[in-house]
Each structure stands twice: as C-alpha cells, then as structure tokens.
Amino acid sequence: MEDEWLWGWDATPGIVSVWAEPDGRAYVWRRIPKTGELVREDVRFRPWLLLASLEDLAHLGSRLRPESEGASRYQVTWQELEGPGALRYLVRGDDGRALASAVLEGASRRLGRPVGHMKELGANASLMLPPEEQYLVTSGRTYFRDLAFDELRRMQFDLETTGLDPAHHRVFLVALRSPDGETETLEAQGDDDSAEADLLYHLVERVRAWDPDVIENHNLHGFDLPFLARRAKHLGVSLALGRGGAPGLRHRPSARGAALGRPVPGAPPDAMRRARYTVPGRELIDTLDAVLRHDFSTRDLPGHGLKAVARHLGLAGPEREHIPGARVYEVFRTDPARVRRYAKDDVTEAAGLARLLGGAAFALARMAPRRYERLADAGAATGVLDPLLVRAYLRQGAALPAHEEGDGTSHSGAALHLFASGVARRIVKADVASLYPSLMRQYRIGPKRDRLGVLLALVDRLVDQRLAAKGRARAAAAGSPERFTNEALSAAMKLVVNSAYGYLGAVGLTRFSDVHAANEVTRQGRAVLGLLCRELARRGVTLLEADTDGVYFSVPEGWEEVDERRVVSEVAALLPPRVRLEFDGRYAAMLSHEPKNYALQPYAGPLVLRGVAFRSSRAEPFGEAFLRRALSCLLAGDVQGIRDVYVSTVMALRRRQVPTPEVCAQVRLTKTRAQYLAIRSRRRELPYEAMLANGQQDWPMGEQVRVYRATGSRAGLLPMPEADDAAASWPRDYDVEYYVRLLRETFAARLVRALAPGDFRTVFDDPGQPSLFTPSLADAKPILTVLTAPEEPEPSA
DNA sequence: TAGTTTCGGGG
DNA sequence: GTGTACGAAACTA
Numbered sequence: 076m077e078d079e080w081l082w083g084w085d086a087t088p089g090i091v092s093v094w095a096e097p098d099g100r101a102y103v104w105r106r107i108p109k110t111g112e113l114v115r116e117d118v119r120f121r122p123w124l125l126l127a128s129l130e131d132l133a134h135l136g137s138r139l140r141p142e143s144e145g146a147s148r149y150q151v152t153w154q155e156l157e158g159p160g161a162l163r164y165l166v167r168g169d170d171g172r173a174l175a176s177a178v179l180e181g182a183s184r185r186l187g188r189p190v191g192h193m194k195e196l197g198a199n200a201s202l203m204l205p206p207e208e209q210y211l212v213t214s215g216r217t218y219f220r221d222l223a224f225d226e227l228r229r230m231q232f233d234l235e236t237t238g239l240d241p242a243h244h245r246v247f248l249v250a251l252r253s254p255d256g257e258t259e260t261l262e263a264q265g266d267d268d269s270a271e272a273d274l275l276y277h278l279v280e281r282v283r284a285w286d287p288d289v290i291e292n293h294n295l296h297g298f299d300l301p302f303l304a305r306r307a308k309h310l311g312v313s314l315a316l317g318r319g320g321a322p323g324l325r326h327r328p329s330a331r332g333a334a335l336g337r338p339v340p341g342a343p344p345d346a347m348r349r350a351r352y353t354v355p356g357r358e359l360i361d362t363l364d365a366v367l368r369h370d371f372s373t374r375d376l377p378g379h380g381l382k383a384v385a386r387h388l389g390l391a392g393p394e395r396e397h398i399p400g401a402r403v404y405e406v407f408r409t410d411p412a413r414v415r416r417y418a419k420d421d422v423t424e425a426a427g428l429a430r431l432l433g434g435a436a437f438a439l440a441r442m443a444p445r446r447y448e449r450l451a452d453a454g455a456a457t458g459v460l461d462p463l464l465v466r467a468y469l470r471q472g473a474a475l476p477a478h479e480e481g482d483g484t485s486h487s488g489a490a491l492h493l494f495a496s497g498v499a500r501r502i503v504k505a506d507v508a509s510l511y512p513s514l515m516r517q518y519r520i521g522p523k524r525d526r527l528g529v530l531l532a533l534v535d536r537l538v539d540q541r542l543a544a545k546g547r548a549r550a551a552a553a554g555s556p557e558r559f560t561n562e563a564l565s566a567a568m569k570l571v572v573n574s575a576y577g578y579l580g581a582v583g584l585t586r587f588s589d590v591h592a593a594n595e596v597t598r599q600g601r602a603v604l605g606l607l608c609r610e611l612a613r614r615g616v617t618l619l620e621a622d623t624d625g626v627y628f629s630v631p632e633g634w635e636e637v638d639e640r641r642v643v644s645e646v647a648a649l650l651p652p653r654v655r656l657e658f659d660g661r662y663a664a665m666l667s668h669e670p671k672n673y674a675l676q677p678y679a680g681p682l683v684l685r686g687v688a689f690r691s692s693r694a695e696p697f698g699e700a701f702l703r704r705a706l707s708c709l710l711a712g713d714v715q716g717i718r719d720v721y722v723s724t725v726m727a728l729r730r731r732q733v734p735t736p737e738v739c740a741q742v743r744l745t746k747t748r749a750q751y752l753a754i755r756s757r758r759r760e761l762p763y764e765a766m767l768a769n770g771q772q773d774w775p776m777g778e779q780v781r782v783y784r785a786t787g788s789r790a791g792l793l794p795m796p797e798a799d800d801a802a803a804s805w806p807r808d809y810d811v812e813y814y815v816r817l818l819r820e821t822f823a824a825r826l827v828r829a830l831a832p833g834d835f836r837t838v839f840d841d842p843g844q845p846s847l848f849t850p851s852l853a854d855a856k857p858i859l860t861v862l863t864a865p866e867e868p869e870p871s872a
Numbered sequence: 873t874a875g876t877t878t879c880g881g882g883g
Numbered sequence: 884g885t886g887t888a889c890g891a892a893a894c895t896a
Contacts, residue, residue: 097885171885194886205885236883244883298882353885363881367889380881400883457888584888 077532080467081442081540084215089222091288092318093446094355095206097122097171104288104318104356106228108221113228113286115319115356120210122171124178124203125162125475129153131181131196132166142167151177158526160474162202171206199477202465211444212466218440218447223556224563227437228254229429230287231422232278234299235414237404241305245271247404249278250418252426253285258419262411272310275303282316288357289447290316291429292422293381295361296452300352318356351452358448362425365432365451368570385424388431396420434563435570442567455574456581460530464587467529476524476586484590486580489623490601492608493670496828498709498857499619499629502662502675503639505611505646506625507603508655509569511576512538514599517653522579522587530587534575541568600624603654610646617861619667627665627673629859636661664710666829666857676710689825695783697724697737697814698822705822709829714838714855721823722842728814729843731807738809739781739793748773765790784810815841829857 088108095101103116126132132139135151142154142165151168168174175193178201182190193201204212211217219227231252238244249261261277263270282290292299307314352359366384370376377383385391396416398406407414436451443450443462453459468475507513512534514520521531541564548561578585580593600623608621616628630639640658647656662683666674672686682703689702701724708716727733742762748771751763765782769792785791785808793805823839830838834855840846 095885192886198887203885207885209885234883239883292882294881297880302882367880371890378880398883403883454889581888 076471077536079215079470080463080529081533081536083211083217083442083444083466084470085217086220087216088220090216090218090220091222091227092356092358093207093210093216093218095120095210097206099169099171101206101210102319102355103216106222106226106288108226111226113288118210120213121167121169122174122206123165123167123209123213124171124174124201125156126164126166126178127161127200127477129164129166131178131185134181134184135177154472156469156472156474158473159476160468160524161199161477163474165469171203171209175203202475204465207446208444208462212462212469215466215470217442217444219437220441223560224430224434224437225556225559227289228285228287229289229291229426230254230282230285231291231425231429232282232299233292233418233421233425234302235403235407235418236302239298241302241309246274246302246306247271247407248414248418249274250415250422251278251281252419252422254287256426258422260415260418268310271306272312275307275310275312275314278303279313279315286318289360290357291360291362291425291433293362293366293425293428295359295363296351297361297363300359304352316357317354353446353448358446358451360429360433360436360448360451362428362432365429365436368435369432372569372573381421381424381428385428388428390424390427390431392420434559435566438560438563438567439571441564442571455570456578456585459571460533460574460578461585463533464525464529467533468527471527473527478583478586479524479588480583484594486582486590487594487597489597490604490621491623491670492604492618492621492863493667494608494618494620494863495859495861496667496669497859498664498666498712498829499617499859500664500712501630501632501634502619502627502665503616503630503643504625504627504659504661505607505643505656506659507607507650508657509538509572510600510603510624510654511596512572513653513655514596514603514651515575517651518595518599520579520592520595520599522589522592524589525587530575530578534572537568537572541565541572544568603650607646607650607656610649611642614642614645616642617859619665620670620673622671625659627667629665664712666706666709666826667859668825668828674706674710676707682706682710695738695740695814695817697728697733698818700737701818702822702825705826709826709857712857714830714834714857715852717826718838718852721818721839724818725815725842728811728818731809731811733807733809733814735783735791735805735807735809736781736793738814739783739791741781761790765792768792784813786810828860830855831858 087105089105090103091106092104093101099119099122101118101120103118105114105116106112107114129139132151132153138149139151139153142152144152148169151166151174153167154165156163156165166174168177178193178196179190182196190196193203233250234246235248235250236244236246245263245266247263247266250258251261252258261274261281263274303314362381363379366376366379370379377387382391382397396413398414398417403414403417433451436447439450439459440447443459444466445453445458445462450459465475515531515534516538519531521528544561544564548558548565551557551561576593576596578587579589579596582588582590604621604624604626608618608626611626611628612618616630619627619629621627630642639661643656643658650656661678662675663678664676668674668689669686672689674685674689675683677683684706701720704720705717708714708720748766751760761784762780762782765780768790781793783791783793788810791809819839827835833850834852837850837852837855840849
C-alpha cells in the first residue's frame with residue numbers, strides 16, 4: 076500500500092508524455108523498452124472532481140446518481156469518501172467541462188448571481204486537477220517506468236537573435252542538437268520577414284523529423300519559447316511543435332508565474348519570465364530550473380547562466396567559443412563561422428547540463444502524478460508532495476481535508492548562534508544529515524489532519540529506499556545507466572524528503588500544512604543543536620558558530636584529527652538514534668565575521684568565503700583581490716603581511732598602477748534614459764550618470780556596463796570585456812581617494828573583528844600620512860572574542 | 873533595521 | 884487555458 080502511495084500502482088512501462096483533454100480523451104506516448112519504438116495509446120478516462128457538498132449538483136435531478144448504481148452515458152455519478160475531510164464527494168462525468176459547468180450552474184442558482192469560475196466558490200469547496208493529473212491520479216500510472224534516462228529522445232535548440240526584445244528583434248540563427256548528438260545550424264537567408272519566417276518553418280520541420288520526446292534549452296521558458304511564439308505570431312508561422320499535427324504552443328500557468336500579476340502598463344514588458352509553454356506529446360524542459368534546484372542545495376554556483384554553470388561543472392571544452400551576448404549579431408555579419416561555433420557550443424552545453432542535473436526531475440516523474448515538465452519546475456512541497464498526498468488519499472477512498480488558514484500561530488525558526496567572532500585555528504565542522512526529516516521520523520511529527528499518516532509514511536519509505544538506491548549506485552559501474560538512474564533517484568528522494576518540513580510550514584499553501592507540527596520540528600532541532608553545542612563545549616572545544624543543523628568549533632592545540640573525530644562521535648552517541656551527527660570537515664583557520672559570514676582556510680587548497688560580506692557579485696575586482704590576499708595573511712597569523720598588502724594596494728591606487736577595469740563595478744541598466752531623467756533630481760545613480768556623461772543617447776534595457784568614479788566627480792564608463800581586449804588600455808582617470816576610502820571602509824572593514832582595535836588602526840593607517848609614532852606589528856596576533864556561552868535548554872512544550 | 877522592490881536569465 | 888503560490892539581493896524609509 077505504501078509503495079503505491081509513492082510509485083502509483085500501474086505497471087505500464089515507458090510513458091514519455093501524456094496529454095489529456097477535459098472531455099475524457101487521453102493520449103499516452105510510450106517508448107517500448109528494449110526496441111525504443113514509440114507508440115501512442117488513445118485512452119478514455121472519466122473526468123472527476125472533488126466537492127465539499129453535492130448541493131450545487133442537485134439541479135441535475137435524475138442525471139445525478141451514486142457511483143454504486145453504475146455509470147452510464149450522460150450520467151454524473153458521485154461517491155462519498157470516508158473519514159472526516161471536507162472534500163468528501165468524488166464526482167465523475169463524461170466531460171470535465173460539463174461537470175464544472177453543472178457545479179457553476181448550481182452555485183449560480185444557489186447564490187442568485189452568476190458564478191463563472193470554480194475558484195469563486197473558494198478553495199475549500201472543490202478540487203479540480205488538470206486533465207492529465209486527473210488521468211494519472213486515477214490510473215495509478217507514472218512516467219518513465221522501466222525506462223532509462225538515455226532512452227528518452229531529447230533534442231536541444233538555441234535561438235540567436237538580433238536582440239532581447241521580440242517586438243523589435245529577430246531570430247537570425249538557430250542551433251540544433253539532435254537526439255543522436257549531431258549539431259547543426261539553420262540560418263535566415265536575409266534580414267526580412269520572409270527569411271525569418273522561413274527559418275522558423277525549418278526549425279519546426281526539424282522538430283517533426285527528429286520527433287523528440289523532450290525539447291530542452293537553458294532558459295527555454297524564459298527566452299527561446301516566448302521569443303519564438305512572439306515572432307511566429309508576427310510572421311504568421313504556425314509553431315506546430317507538438318506531436319500529431321496538433322496546434323502550436325499553449326500557455327500554462329507556472330510556479331514562477333503570475334506572482335506579480337499581469338504586465339503593468341508603462342512598465343517594461345516582463346511577461347517573458349512569467350510564461351510557460353506546453354505542447355501535446357513533448358515535454359519542454361528548461362535546464363535553468365535544474366540549475367536552480369541544484370544550487371538550492373549546493374549553493375556553490377558562481378551564477379546561473381549557461382556558460383558559468385557549464386564551466387563550473389566541467390562541461391565546457393577548452394575550445395569553447397565565446398561572444399558577449401550584445402555582440403552576437405554584429406559578429407555574425409563579419410564572421411558567421413564564429414557565431415555558428417558559438418551557438419553549437421551552447422546547445423552542446425545545454426544537453427550536457429540537462430543530463431548532468433536533470434536526473435532528479437526524471438526520477439520525480441516516476442513517482443508523482445504530474446507531467447514531467449511540470450515536475451521539472453515545481454517546488455517540491457506544493458509541486459510534488461501535494462500531488463502524492465492527494466493520490467494516496469483517493470487511492471484509499473478517504474476524504475481530503477480542505478486547505479486551512481493558519482490560526483495566527485507564527486512559525487518559529489531554526490537556531491542560529493554566533494559564539495565567538497574573530498580568528499580561530501584548528502577548525503572542525505560537524506553537522507547532522509537531514510536534521511528535520513530525521514526529527515519528524517524520530518518523534519513521529521506529522522500534519523494533524525493527515526489521519527492516514529501518508530506524509531510520514533512517504534518520508535520513511537523515501538529515506539529507506541534512498542539508502543538502497545545509493546547502494547545500487549555505488550555497486551554499479553561508473554558511467555553506467557544503472558549508476559545514473561540510481562543517483563538520480565537518490566537526488567530526487569533527497570529533494571522530496573528535505574521538503575517535507577517545508578511542506579508542514581507552508582500554511583495556506585499546502586493541503587496538510589500544520590504550523591504546530593512545523594514548530595515542534597524546529598523546537599526539537601534547536602534542542603538537538605543546543606545539546607550538541609553544550610556537549611562539545613564540555614569536551615574542551617571552543618564553539619564559534621552554530622546554524623540549524625551544523626556547528627563550527629575550534630579544538631585545543633595539540634589535538635590531532637583522531638581527537639577531533641573522537642569528540643564528534645562521542646557527542647553523536649548522545650543524540651536520538653535517527654539523528655546522526657557527522658564529521659563534515661576540518662580547516663586550518665577561520666575568520667568568523669557575522670552569523671553566516673565567514674572565511675575558512677583549508678589545510679590545503681584555496682580560501683573558502685561564505686556570506687554576503689565576502690561574496691558580492693558587483694564588488695570591484697581590486698577590492699576583492701585585496702580581501703583575498705589580506706584574508707590569507709590573516710588566517711596564517713601574519714598581521715604584518717596584511718599591512719603590506721594594504722600599503723601596496725593603496726600605493727598602487729595612488730600611482731594609478733591599478734588598471735581601470737579593476738575599479739569598475741559591473742552593473743545592469745534597468746531604467747531607460749527617460750525613466751532615469753525623471754528621478755534624477757531625487758537620486759543620482761552612478762551607472763546612468765556614466766551613460767549620460769559619455770554621450771550615450773539611449774541604451775537597450777538590460778544592457779550591462781562597467782562603471783567607475785572618475786576624477787572631478789565624473790562618472791567613468793567602460794564597455795563590457797571582450798575575450799580579446801585584455802591588452803586594451805583604458806584611461807586611468809579614476810578618483811584615487813574615493814577608491815582608497817572604499818578599500819578601507821568596505822573591504823578592510825571585513826577584518827575589524829579579527830584584530831585588536833589598536834592593531835586594526837595600525838594595519839589600516841594611511842600610508843601617505845606618516846605618523847609620529849608607528850607601533851610595531853611584529854608581535855600582533857589575530858584575536859578571537861568570545862561572545863556567548865551555549866545556552867541552557869528551552870523549557871519543553 | 874525593517875520593509876519593499878528588483879532581479880535572475882536570455883541576445 | 885488544463886490556476887494560483889519564488890527567493891535572494893539590493894534598495895529605501
């Protein structure tokens with residue numbers, strides 16, 4: 076039974092896409108395992124919805140009857156689900172639209188006013204899923220059973236356009252990668268409408284010829300599809316990208332969707348980010364979603380752009396062609412071969428990324444009763460757990476609770492302690508793996524209204540089956556489909572398990588949310604963190620920072636790694652059985668600056684910087700470089716070294732030896748010239764001042780530029796870097812004293828906790844103003860300031 | 873410091 | 884149009 080809750084119950088293998096219509100027709104595309112042959116099954120299902128009351132259907136009279144009397148054509152049937160939930164009538168009919176209309180008709184009569192949409196009846200009166208999900212929930216089918224990721228036919232395409240705005244710019248080239256891995260480009264033969272229309276037509280032809288199950292690209296839903304849709308509409312080209320000659324792209328609402336409502340008149344059109352598209356028979360997968368999901372747990376990506384991620388993950392080849400986005404079209408006109416290489420590299424990387432990070436969504440689609448493309452961009456709580464719970468309740472014939480407003484109880488959070496700030500040596504990090512789900516299992520904390528205990532049952536099963544999947548992955552050969560599948564399963568299961576706590580706390584968003592249960596989880600979490608901090612402290616270590624489920628501490632001089640591991644396992648033994656404290660790493664030194672802001676010096680390897688104080692995307696490169704060098708000295712205990720780095724940086728600025736690009740901040744222009752001029756009297760902004768001062772009449776929205784403060788309160792402007800402009804020399808007319816001040820006040824300030832006040836003044840004394848008496852730094856040492864002792868336990872609830 | 877707005881990402 | 888539902892960082896009061 077519990078396996079059915081997690082995996083469904085229908086063994087049909089190889090489903091790669093499902094499309095259903097409200098009238099009860101469903102199309103199921105399957106790949107036959109082994110042969111890879113594609114088949115389409117046309118099936119019928121009986122559309123259904125859940126209602127809190129049958130009152131609004133009473134007007135159907137004899138056309139409404141209990142399910143137990145059997146269904147016949149033109150009849151609406153109902154079945155009462157068992158148990159206390161508000162949504163207790165499962166109502167079915169031949170046609171979903173007619174079913175909804177009947178309810179709306181009844182509601183209109185009852186209320187004496189027209190009711191046009193189910194939502195007007197309130198979320199607690201009904202539940203009507205999209206047709207595909209109705210079909211998947213009642214059939215117990217899921218995608219991809221017995222199918223390996225690499226058996227899916229996946230193609231990628233990437234548009235090259237003359238600009239970002241489809242109202243003014245065109246598609247001039249499309250790079251394609253076939254399911255067999257061949258890349259090619261299609262190009263417009265001219266720069267008019269008919270050439271572009273021809274290009275779109277050929278793209279559609281390619282898709283039909285290759286007939287992929289999945290179409291992928293990076294930011295597919297945010298850029299390529301909306302751009303394509305807009306151009307196709309303008310050009311009158313039919314975008315029949317779906318299977319079976321069905322009509323073109325359709326919209327679907329999406330998670331990153333209508334949060335800010337419809338486009339605001341006068342505001343820049345930002346509809347791109349908010350639209351999602353769908354077509355029958357193929358799944359439209361955006362690798363950006365996989366990247367966001369990946370970074371949510373790892374938090375180690377330098378950005379979310381295709382190139383940055385591909386480089387970071389080792390997917391970019393050494394020959395990778397690169398062209399700044401804004402120059403692609405102009406390069407194409409002089410050197411088209413270069414743009415072709417660039418665009419092909421893009422689709423190759425998108426395919427690599429899709430495979431490397433896309434396994435989790437693929438595995439989720441084997442569990443949850445939703446389309447693969449929806450699971451790829453869904454949040455795990457509302458997007459995965461909610462559908463699993465709904466299916467489980469219906470499978471058991473149990474009534475579903477309605478959404479419930481919070482009772483005003485606020486959500487209490489995790490513990491965060493900064494025990495000491497400054498510099499410490501011999502650092503150990505220990506943390507609890509999956510703390511919150513472990514506590515839910517340990518203390519059986521689940522939603523009050525989940526009377527079947529489905530959520531905890533799912534978490535139990537997922538944790539156990541994840542261990543099994545990890546074991547199978549380890550046993551399988553590296554690079555084998557078996558390894559890939561099991562790693563993907565493990566990643567998907569981790570995702571779902573870790574969202575179980577978030578599910579509890581999402582009051583008003585998830586069907587079974589329970590803020591009291593969520594608070595009990597965090598309370599137990601704080602208790603565990605408090606206990607392990609006290610027990611560590613009792614064993615002679617110095618606590619530095621503890622956050623939610625992990626702690627950094629410093630061990631006494633003379634301790635070896637075995638001693639470090641020994642205290643961790645001693646303390647681990649005192650925790651509840653399911654709560655596993657693990658040794659997570661050791662470092663030579665740490666600068667603890669503020670909560671969640673610290674620098675770590677590993678015993679081998681480069682400095683690790685965490686938190687906004689140490690990582691800022693727009694920070695001036697010279698300051699960033701200074702900070703890295705200064706922190707290296709600091710964590711090595713070399714205070715004089717910090718002084719030397721500071722003096723040399725200040726001198727380099729004053730001698731104008733720092734190249735201008737090093738003092739630039741990289742910014743994106745988000746206001747038009749007119750918008751900026753309208754607010755300019757109230758607020759001056761350097762980037763726009765730079766554009767105006769440099770005679771830029773207007774600029775495209777979203778343009779990236781590098782700006783700096785130049786002498787005489789002017790604003791300096793540099794174009795974005797080119798691959799080949801390393802040798803270019805820019806005027807060194809930056810405002811030296813402004814940047815000296817910035818160095819001291821913004822960058823040096825990150826070290827204020829690390830030095831005694833007198834030493835700090837000496838280290839960052841202005842080298843240009845010799846003082847009468849300069850104290851020596853020879854004996855100066857970084858300091859550590861202990862702020863608080865570990866707290867006593869909270870009174871138990 | 874808290875509350876609000878912007879941005880990501882794509883050419 | 885198959886209904887919702889972002890989160891972190893930057894900015895403003």
